[in-house]
Amino acid sequence: MYRSPPGARGFFIAIGLLGGALLAATLAGLLAFWALQAAFPRPLEEGYPGYLILLFAVVVLIPLLVWLGRRVPFLTDWYYLLPAITFLLAFTVFPIILTTYYAFTDYSGLRNGKPDRSTETEIVRVEGQRLFLAGNAHDLLRCDQPDCAGQALEITSRTQRARVSAAQAQDNIITLTAPPPFTPSLVYKINDYRLVGFRNFMEIFSRAGTVLLPILVWNIVFAAGAVFVGAIPGLILGLLLNNKNLALRGFYRTALIISWAIPVVISVQIFTAMLNVQFGPINRLLGLLGAYPIPWLTDPEWFKVSALLISLWLGFPYWMTATLGALSTIPDDVYEAARIDGASGWQTLTGITLPLLRQPFIPLLLGSFAYNFNNFGLIYLMGPQPGVEGRPSTAQAADILITWAYKTAFQADGGQAYGLGGAISILIFFLTVAISLINFRFTGALREVR
Amino acid sequence: MHIIWRYAGWALFGLAVAWLLLIYFPSLLARIQPNIPPGFVRIENGWVYALAGLLVIIGFILIYTWLVTYLSNHRSGRKRSFWPLFGQGLTHLFLLLVLLFAYYPILQILAASFDPRNTLYRILPPASDNLLVRARVIPDFSQLSWENYAKLFDGFVLYPYQGILLLMAGLCLLFALGLAAYRRLVGDGDVDSPWARLQGRSLALFALLGFALVVFLSPSQFTGQGTEAKFMLWVRNTLFVSGITGILAVLLTATAGYAFARFNFPGRYPMLLVFIFIQMFPGFLGLVATYVLISNLGLLNTFTGLVLAYSGGIISFGTWVYKGFLESISKSLEEAALIDGASKWQAFTLVLLPLSTPMFVFIFLLQFVGTYSEFIVANLFLTGVDSWTVGMGLRNFTTGQFSTRWGLFAAASVLGSLPILLTFYGFQRYFVSGYTAGSVKE
Incomplete structure (x- = not known):
């Protein structure tokens, strides 16, 4: 296709191809980052910096764009817009979408979706989906519900962290909805925010x-x-x-x-x-x-x-x-x-x-x-x-x-x-x-x- | 029908003015408590004296212009009215009063910066025979001291090679200024003359040397006690961040502006609309989201992260301005190049880029100046006194935990506004032409 198809079709083809390329590159960057983490694990405190994702993504994106430009020459006109569009997407559009989403939640200083470090609790033993804690689960984690049902938790080991959900808690045992992907040593409560519909408005x-x-x-x-x-x-x-x-x-x-x-x-x-x-x-x-x-x-x-x-x-x-x-x-x-x-x-x-x-x-x-x-x-x-x-x-x-x-x-x-x-x-x-x-x-x- | 609307508009305006004058202003005046705090000099009916003084000055101008006109008429035998000259005299008087209004804050802050007592709020009036000094309308210049400035530079170590860089940068700037003065004297208005090019080169060298200096300064050179001793470090941080943001703005908007101005691809118009309307979302309210993004990228408390956070807000306007600029340039130059077998990229880089320097300077300067003033985003992304910017530091002086340190604030304000003041006056032409380029269309 040397010439762009006229009208909306050409527009959507171009947007689709560019968006696809950006998405593919970002995914490739994320995958490469996760692969790096899995292959050479590092302790959480000195983990790999997140901007490596961007570097990996760029390394994938440039050959992809060159290849696309050869196959679909009319797309090269759009390449002039690409730097501006990429930055707009990342630092304007994405924050706008996220802010709009937050507007329908009760996100606040107390409910910010982050693990509450003051609820750090040691995990003594793991059996399948059940975590055995050092003390009473509900008191240590300060769950919202009396049996911690549906409570979002973060579990960490020395090199890994994951977000899990509790099914129920009894004394010092927490049952998760799924078995943890690794053997965790610590668990935190996550101060989760919730969708509240139009309440803010x-x-x-x-x-x-x-x-x-x-x-x-x-x-x-x-x-x-x-x-x-x-x-x-x-x-x-x-x-x-x-x-x-x-x-x-x-x-x-x-x-x-x-x-x-x-x-x-x-x-x-x-x-x-x-x-x-x-x-x-x-x-x-x-x-x-x-x-x-x-x-x-x-x-x-x-x-x-x-x-x-x-x-x-x-x-x-x-x-x-x-x-x-x-x-x-x-x-x-x-x-x-x-x-x-x-x-x-x-x-x-x-x-x-x-x-x-x-x-x-x-x-x-x-x-x-x-x-x-x-x-x-x-x-x-x-x-x-x-x-x-x-x-x-x-x-x-x-x-x-x-x-x-x-x-x-x-x-x-x-x-x-x-x-x-x-x-x-x-x-x-x-x-x-x-x-x-x-x-x-x-x-x-x-x-x-x- | 149209007439009715017009009258309705005027009637509404009249009502608003009447409300303002008859109801709002009296209510405002009623809110003033008629008591005089200690140390406050109030002169009953002082405005009468002021008005009388003003009338006397106007009378002098009247007599003076009449005399001058009479004498010149007498000598040349012509009959010219003295009213235009009198009007000019009044204009000068008015402009001087406006100058007073414009420079009063600057005069006061300069005075405060030389006041070692570190406060604007002194109860005891200075002992002086001059009423204006006693009322502290004119600052008391009898006790000048560099103490506030000295505190800002306390413990600052400049390495010899940086001193040399600073010296060279200063020389370049002086050379450029001297050339500018020389060109003005000779009346060289040509922007392409050899002298003009030399001036441009020495300015570019100054910018380069300044940038090198900014990069090589390190926090370890600031050994003074107290936060205020790091002021030059904050200036350096701010210059660094603003400079990079400005360059990024040019890089991101140049190709996009070119595409919008010259290509006619399907979807050009909707994309332009997206570029405009996206900008209307109040930018820094997306801050929590930007914060999440930057923190996931591991760039919190780095200048890279801050520049990336700024980068979203600079694209639309620059693209729009540059597109408008390119549309005002005739297409014939590039078309000749394209016929000669140049690619679009070559036509852009070889033909259009050299022509676009003024616009790039404008976009860069606009970002540079805008970022220099910014403190909300910086406050969120930078922690630790070593990475503060000027705006954050100044906020710290005025909203300090213990007391407001006006003396330091004043000294820091004077030094901190110098880079922008110099930039603005140095590149006034670019600012004015850039701002008015979009507006003054035939």
């Missing part, structure tokens, strides 16, 4: 009035507000600096993009120090102007104002640069014509410049909205937030959806409820897709590539 929506809705509303307000407070000053500065007669124009332009050039992780933390109620330089400056200390970071509403203030500082250089870039594409003769027609400066601005800026600005505005909608770094780095009554500690005054999800999934006070965090992530995903669809509809980005 129910939890989110059952408290929608106090948590989800306020956060969503603030999230939208924050994203729109951050765009607004960045774009308007940036636009004004861009218009001012576009004046070719202005002295020191290049200097201002270069000097003013400073806040764009400082890593966000640094600048946001500087701002949290600056916004301290009693000692922050901003309040000291305002004090000279007659203001009482403003509770920037200790009052829930002022915290939101602070978030927008920081967005202003971070955002205006981008908009200034964008304005200058867009203005440079407007030909001078347009202004020349307006001048000859006797238009005043204000008329030129509202009649020519601003309407001509609309076209390039719409995609930038929408893109900036989408970016700020998930602006994790800013909100998270602002540090601990003032509490709001009736909301969990993971969803405080200025938390947006993504910080709520992160705190739920990873912070100790959220119980590291990864399942719940995954459910929120799926919600964020759908919202982001919706925003982007609107974006594409306005800008026609998708029509263009077609």
Whole structure:
């Protein structure tokens, strides 16, 4: 097949062949790894590193691809996509699928599918499916069920480990559902997570009035507000600096993009120090102007104002640069014509410049909205937030959806409820897709590539 | 119908503004407690003085521009209005105020980094006659000290060959900067002139030497007590990880961008959609899954593992940008090569790659800068003070167990933002053109 079959058939043949090759190589890598482990066993603590699987897989994949490329020449077009696709599959698609799966489980810090090392119990003797322990099986392993029925366990020997399931336990004897594949010396309980259906989503929506809705509303307000407070000053500065007669124009332009050039992780933390109620330089400056200390970071509403203030500082250089870039594409003769027609400066601005800026600005505005909608770094780095009554500690005054999800999934006070965090992530995903669809509809980005 | 919508939009906007001004702002102001903490300088009706001062300055500008215009008119006998000049004066005043706003945090953090008392939060005001200093609006420069910086370099041993590398890298950078200044002076705007090429080469040599230095630095060279003495090691780690991530981004996206821009295979459009939409899943919430994967590969607490974890998030955008760039290049060059019997791969590597350098620089820089700021993923994958990154170290200073160490944080911020600041200003052209390439279409 020198030419690709047209339409969906060609697409599916290519995807099938590539996917098959990747799958075969991965399986070969795994098999080679297991063969290595079986042939030259090593103690568990210093076992073979897992990346050997990748090396074996690559060793198999490359000849396989060369061979496939000879047999099906049209496939070589797809080889250009292969590096990107492989990495996307491994480090984006796979985590997404797994997270979606976790969203339907009760996966959390306590139930993470890992063996609980504190339940380590010695196995005295093995008889078929029965393991004889050093003491009472149920007490030592802390099973969920009184007779340990269905309990997931990990058994290890010096060089091997395996996951097994208990059928029942009596005194110091555990009966497994199948005989162990090797003679184990230790057994652990596995803190298994379970499928819970839509319970995580129910939890989110059952408290929608106090948590989800306020956060969503603030999230939208924050994203729109951050765009607004960045774009308007940036636009004004861009218009001012576009004046070719202005002295020191290049200097201002270069000097003013400073806040764009400082890593966000640094600048946001500087701002949290600056916004301290009693000692922050901003309040000291305002004090000279007659203001009482403003509770920037200790009052829930002022915290939101602070978030927008920081967005202003971070955002205006981008908009200034964008304005200058867009203005440079407007030909001078347009202004020349307006001048000859006797238009005043204000008329030129509202009649020519601003309407001509609309076209390039719409995609930038929408893109900036989408970016700020998930602006994790800013909100998270602002540090601990003032509490709001009736909301969990993971969803405080200025938390947006993504910080709520992160705190739920990873912070100790959220119980590291990864399942719940995954459910929120799926919600964020759908919202982001919706925003982007609107974006594409306005800008026609998708029509263009077609 | 359209008109109605338009008016409805404006009405809604007006309502929102009215709510903001009449209800929200008063409620915000009501939340301010009217009490003055010790050491806080407050001037009753200070804003009146400030406004009056501003008006006086504007008056000066008015008089000055009027005088200048009057004198020049008098001399040349022309009749020119002084309003444009006055407008320029006001513009300068406004821009200076904006500069003040933009640089106020930087000024404060610079001052804090030289403050040996290690805190932004001092109760006692400095004894000074200057009101602005006493209110600590202008930092007290009478007690500068390098103590915070010294702590960051405490016990750092530089081997002689590394010193030589550092010296050579510095010389290369200076040479490149000197060339850039010379070219600007001469007005050499040609990107292909011999001087420009020499400048590019010395920058590349600087990058190479810097990379060698980053690779050869080892944790054993940092013998100081306390976590802060490892700061340069964190910078080195961050530069290493960011650099590799940036290179990986270019490598992974170049061929994919080429395929999307030039080939017309069935399934091109759905694949492009997949590339875009996959990116909308909040990346780091897949972290537990990525963690499971990296831990099964035995790469936890290695930079390789961290770079692999980053690699998922960098592909779509780079591919998309590079594809857009290639589509703006005419096909005729490659077609000539293809007719001459070159393969697609040869057309790509020999014809297109040399043309694509600016875009690769942009993609690399974007990843480099983005990764430099990252600390969430790094926090999960790297353990142990020796493998921290700058972001993690800085978080440690501000969320420390005992107290927030602002002095150290400030000094570390200043040093830690330097690489990105230099990169950004050095490659400003690439950033601006790259960012606006996608947006400013006719």
